[in-house]
Amino acid sequence: MSLKSRRGARSILALASLATAALALSACSPAASGAGGSSITVTASTGTLTENFNPFSPTALPSTNGVIFEPLYWYNSASDAPPTPILATDFSWNDDGTELTVTTREGVKWSDGEDFTAADVAFTYNLVAETPELNTSGSAATAEAIDDTTVVLHFPEPSFMQEPSVLGNRGIVPEHIWKDVADPTTEVNSDAVGTGPFVLKEFTAQSYLLEKNEHYWDEGKPAIDKVRYVSLDSADAAAAALIAGKVDWMSSYLPDLEQLLKDHDNLSYVNTPALTTSIFTCSNAELGCTGPQTDPAVRQAIYHAINRDQLNQLAGGGFAGTSSPTMVIPGRDDDWISDPELATTPPSADADEASAILDAAGWVPGADGIREKNGERLSLTVQTVSGWSDYISLNDAMSQQLADVGIELNPVQLAWNEWNNNQMMGTFQLSLDSIGLQPSNNPYFVYNKWYATSQTLPVGESASAGNSSRYSNPIVDDAIHAAAVTIDEAAQKEQYATIQAEIDRDLPYIPIYVNSMLTEFNTDRATGWPTNDDKFALPATWKNWDNGIVLKELQPAK
Template sequence: MLLFTRRPGRRLAWTAAAVASVAALSLSACSGSDPAGANGGSGSAITVFNGATGTITENFNPFSPTALQPTLGVIFESLYWYNLASESEPTPMLATGHEWNEDGTELTITTREGVKWNDGEPFSAADVAFTFNLVNETPELNTTGLAATAEATDENTVVLSFAEQSFMQEPEILGNRGIVPEHIWKDVADPVTEVNSNPVGTGAFKVKSFSAQSYALEKNADYWEEGKPAIDEVRYISLETADAASAALTAGQVDWMSAFLPGLEQLLKDQEDLAYVNTPALTTSIYTCSNAELGCEGPQTDVAVRQAIYHAIDRTQLNNLAGGGFAGEGSPTLLLPERDAKWIVDPEHKVAPQTADTATANQILDAAGWTLGADGIRVKDGQKLALTIQTVTGWSDYISLNDAMRQQLKEVGIDLTPTQLSWNEWNANQTGGTFQLSLDSIGLYASPNPYYPYNQRYHSDNTTPVGESAISGNFARYSNPVVDAAVRAAGSTNDEAEQLAQYAIVQEQIVNDLPYIPIYINSTLTEFNTSRAEGWPTNDDKYAFAASWKAWDNGIILKTITPVTK
């Protein structure tokens, strides 16, 4: 599967199967031992494959949902960086401090001194104020719902003012907005359509050359962090087809890529220059169209059916069959059991059951009036317990999941029929609510705080009746006034103890209702060639989210790695 920007302005990510079909990539832009001729034979250079196939379209506009991946984090920087691979405090980038007023209506930010744009002009708080005012004044750019005006009160201080309490906008403001130079962007005629061919940013690298097959970034010699970056050049390549990834990696033609490669450990066994890291972060889940009152149709609108599915699937078997054994244990709270442990209130809800509990599943269905028919399929009020689950053609790991779950659920009298659709049809069904079950992944929000998944996936404000597009994220059409009130209460305070009390309420409801049924934390496998550069993230040191397609984190990794000296 190819690289997708799943929802404009939300996140850049491969869904679980997005990496699966990159099982072998045939190189169009690489040849010989020099990685794509990355540096003309001199200096230190690495080659990155981040999922681009075919023709590359030039776009370095940091406001655009289709900007080329290194735009955010490598060329343009945010005020802070949030490491979603582990529990940690935000890292100061273009800001060195921030403080809210008591009622959460003003956010004062102190900007870093001594920073220059890569054209030599000084960076200041005025650039930060300009960026946020441009977003506020241009609805097409405002993908995060920012409702603030900004004022630079001196060269290193900017104040954002909100009409209402806005503590929970903090991660989007500080960590998910590329700051642009006022002296350039004040003259941009249309910031929505601007391609920004010669991007002026504060990041560790700047654009050196561009073509439809590859593009190169070179180090920013005036970068504000002393001694970084150490790598001279980074080349991003496009590949023509999806049929030789492992060959490209083992041939030394790619230094950094993210792909699910079957038999990865065996593949790397005799390759001393190759390494990998696994950063599970996306919860592969069964989305259910759960709400009959909003037009959902089918047995899955019965909470007992959703509960039975939750208990009847054998997650260990599914991991071995479809996850290559690399998947992590998921949680019915939709949080990451390790990283987010402090936010999971009930220890019994930390992880979903890893083996099938058919006795519990049968008991739930019996109590709900679903009786076993002569053909082994349950029935209630003349309706068979027959469900259709959709996934995308070519998403091989998800197809394997559906095939295995079909057999597992048959054991408790549920008839599951998998279907494969084009991505466009699958996506239209999911956003429009014209599905019963759908396989997708959940994760990578603005910060690890549960407010972000709970607000997006469960709050009534973020859903619509079937037939209307629920682009805000509550595709399950879930509506629960108890959850709505708790999510809003958590979002109105920055007191973690109070937030935790509200999340306890949310978790009690959603673990029972299960509009999204977790399977496992999907593996995010990233591979490195260590012969030219070292200092990559490891399984023991996940200093950043390592995926080659991950915005923001790429800037941290590229300024951390160092050339191998021979």
């Protein structure tokens, strides 16, 4: 399992293992590097590192986007703040949403000393438009540089809601380098030239070193001279290295975290829950889904029968946040929730409500207590990935909770590839997964990706666009489209009210809780990390864009 995963509780190693991990890291830790200047170490992943600093690649290494390459604007997933200017200073739409005019920042240089201009921005978007394999966000933008600081992005139809993806989720590349790249889809970009706060110095299969970009445009930043990303054998090894003082920044779930860190004043953590752990259902019989979960009444009964407080304590370590049936994040996104009754999921089980729903739908208790209807047992298989131990704990607990209302839950553990293929192809009944981060906190991105008919396909075809539940509702589709063609938030909220009422009833994805996103820090070598009171960025080490914001705000410890 990757360290970036928000899933998978890991046990803490014994003291002997701590010593082993410390020795393994000694060759690459700041204290042992022998290099001058301030330096920190970050966990990159588990296993062997594969060199890839291509900002267009979905498998680029964690520091590529945000640390080496920058977007035009940065959207903070940890708050509801407006976008922060990075390589641009202003933007505006025309009235019908088909043109986006961007003013680029003056005085920026590439890390090789060449000037950055609007022509680089236009080149980047045109390269994506001309190379469909690079267009993972679905952007339809083409671009024209009007002068050195003005670029106009053109869209074939109203595209207001592409704004966060276009402005905030695209690393800008230098035309003078990339115009000569033979194949941008396979380029590993070993000599990466970017505008970000750090540049690549050296790479091995176990670690890579970044150094301060001496041409960086943001005066006085970064204050840290070097950042080394390391690969460790497991999340346990990373935890051991953190305790031993060999790693300064990591993102991993650690059981009993507060107890673990209480004797280490130099260690801290921040929790930024932003991923709604949910039961994904193959919900649509018309598109080929089979099983009791295609009955909305069954999905509603599951929603009411689970005890979320108990699940949080058993599987979430008590760090999980409250979810919402609207699938936005309570607290952060309250302004987008139309009905106060839909603000949060119920914390405890309501077995009477769940049973009443099943009774009304014709599911009657069988001789063994498991309900049945027309000869079909209310027995469901739920899949998760072997090794995701918090999700395995969820399944074990929910099996007992659902049995109380006559639902048999059969958990299975699969290799990640099989689990993912089943979910994409629709060959599953229930699956544990998360509704994840999007280009901005506007609910449009959640609703379009996971609920729009355009984002799914019949069972047997890969719903890689996101809607793996095969959900299809013309009322929801119309509301998503209406929200997409306006930047009037009041008008969008009207459409979201319609969507929220529909998905609360249909529940193709059944929310459990907002899973913890724990990130740990060592303050011996650097200070200025995000805190639970000041989440100035989403601090997960794997989070594109935010990682660069965190690194350039750090100060060497005194």
